[in-house]
Amino acid sequence: xxxxxxxxxxxxxxxxxxxxxxxxxxxxxxxxxxxxxxxxxxxxxxxxxxxxxxxxxxxxxxxxxxxxxxxxxxxxxxxxxxxxxxxxxxxxxxxxxxxxxxxxxxxxxxxxx
Amino acid sequence: xxxxxxxxxxxxxxxxxxxxxxxxxxxxxxxxxxxxxxxxxxxxxxxxxxxxxxxxxxxxxxxxxxxxxxxxxxxxxxxxxxxxxxxxxxxxxxxxxxxxxxxxxxxxxxxxx
Numbered sequence: 373x374x375x376x377x378x379x380x381x382x383x384x385x386x387x388x389x390x391x392x393x394x395x396x397x398x399x400x401x402x403x404x405x406x407x408x409x410x411x412x413x414x415x416x417x418x419x420x421x422x423x424x425x426x427x428x429x430x431x432x433x434x435x436x437x438x439x440x441x442x443x444x445x446x447x448x449x450x451x452x453x454x455x456x457x458x459x460x461x462x463x464x465x466x467x468x469x470x471x472x473x474x475x476x477x478x479x480x481x482x483x484x485x
Numbered sequence: 486x487x488x489x490x491x492x493x494x495x496x497x498x499x500x501x502x503x504x505x506x507x508x509x510x511x512x513x514x515x516x517x518x519x520x521x522x523x524x525x526x527x528x529x530x531x532x533x534x535x536x537x538x539x540x541x542x543x544x545x546x547x548x549x550x551x552x553x554x555x556x557x558x559x560x561x562x563x564x565x566x567x568x569x570x571x572x573x574x575x576x577x578x579x580x581x582x583x584x585x586x587x588x589x590x591x592x593x594x595x596x597x598x
Contacts, residue, residue: 414589
C-alpha cells in the first residue's frame with residue numbers, strides 16, 4: 373500500500389523560483405528519502421533525513437521532517453529547467469521488512485525557462 | 486554508490502510470452518529489489534532478492550508470474566511471465582547501499598500488445 377502522499381501532484385514554476393513539495397505518511401519511520409525521476413527513467417537519490425532530524429540541506433535542496441505530523445517537505449531553491457522531473461518521497465518504515473522503501477505518488481515538477 | 490546496468494531498456498512483447506530483465510551491479514551487494522511502475526503511477530515493490538535464498542514477494546505478486554533469480558552478489562533477473570497488456574509498465578531494479586539508500590537501474594519499459 374502507498375505510504376507517502378505527495379502534494380501537489382503537479383507543479384509548474386518559472387526558472388529561478390522556488391519549488392516546494394510536501395509528503396505525508398502514515399506509520400512510524402526510520403528515515404524518509406527523496407528521489408528524482410527524469411522522464412520515466414531510473415530514480416536518483418537526492419537526500420535522506422532520519423527520524424530524529426528535523427531539517428537537512430544539500431546544495432539547493434532543503435528537506436524538513438515533522439514526525440508529529442508525519443509529514444516532510446522538499447524545497448528546491450532557484451529552480452532550473454534541468455530540475456524538471458518527478459519527485460518521490462520514500463519511507464523506510466520501522467515496522468516493515470528491513471530497508472524496504474514505500475514510495476509516495478510523486479510530484480511532477482515542470483520548470484519553465 | 487553503485488552503478489547498475491539494466492537490460493533491456495525497453496521491449497514490445499506479444500500477449501502470452503515472457504520477458505526476462507537483467508540487472509547487473511558493479512559491486513557485490515546483499516539486497517536487491519524489483520519494482521513495478523505502472524503508467525503515471527508510483528513505484529510498487531514486487532520482491533526483495535537476497536543471494537542464496539528465495540525471493541520474498543509482496544502482497545499481490547507471486548513467483549509463478551514474476552520468477553526471480555539471484556545467482557550471485559552482483560546479478561539478478563526478473564521474468565514477467567505469460568504477459569498481458571496489464572503488465573505494461575516500467576520495471577526497475579535497485580540495490581541497497583550504505584545508510585539505507587537505494588540505487589536504481591535505468592528501468593525497463595515494457596509494452597505488451
